[in-house]
Amino acid sequence: GAGVSQSPRYKVAKRGQDVALRCDPISGHVSLFWYQQALGQGPEFLTYFQNEAQLDKSGLPSDRFFAERPEGSVSTLKIQRTQQEDSAVYLCASSGDLPVNEQYFGPGTRLTVT
């Protein structure tokens, strides 16, 4: 496909479960980002990859959050022992520019922790 895709689109997890969210960036895009969007808020930066290197993970809210991009394309955001406050939409974006300019966003994964 031509755009950024994310799966699953919706995920319901019971508190304490682990979840994995997938992002397929636009082919050839070097940069990949994860954002967290709480209800009624703008997206907030979580982490940034340039190819397979995670250059910035300063936005990850706790050590329960982990992201990887082992081959420099697909990325996975993993949340361990989910808590209710993790409920949000998780957006992935990619960019082909260096330095980064325009970012292209996927549709997001809506995570609900019950």
Added chain:
Amino acid sequence: AQSVTQLGSHVSVSEGALVLLRCNYSSSVPPYLFWYVQYPNQGLQLLLKYTSAATLVKGINGFEAEFKKSETSFHLTKPSAHMSDAAEYFCAVLPTSGTYKYIFGTGTRLKVLA
């Protein structure tokens, strides 16, 4: 630190009326500026961007924005609202110092009245 302020979390206009969504940024150096639109259950779609070229920027769907350095503003306008414009709009800042972190405003939900 950079910040973005969107005045008015909800804006209602009549169909055919002028749309004006406000965005102010705080920065001593003019950053790159973006407007994104988010339709329900979808990701963010770029409307337009300012990257230090022309101060009046035209985007998709008839939207435009004007960068005013003296007012540190980047307001989004559309001369005539259409029902399909109903969505949430986010202003974002990207400092020109080579960083990659978007800083988003909290969003403005636009309602178009028939």
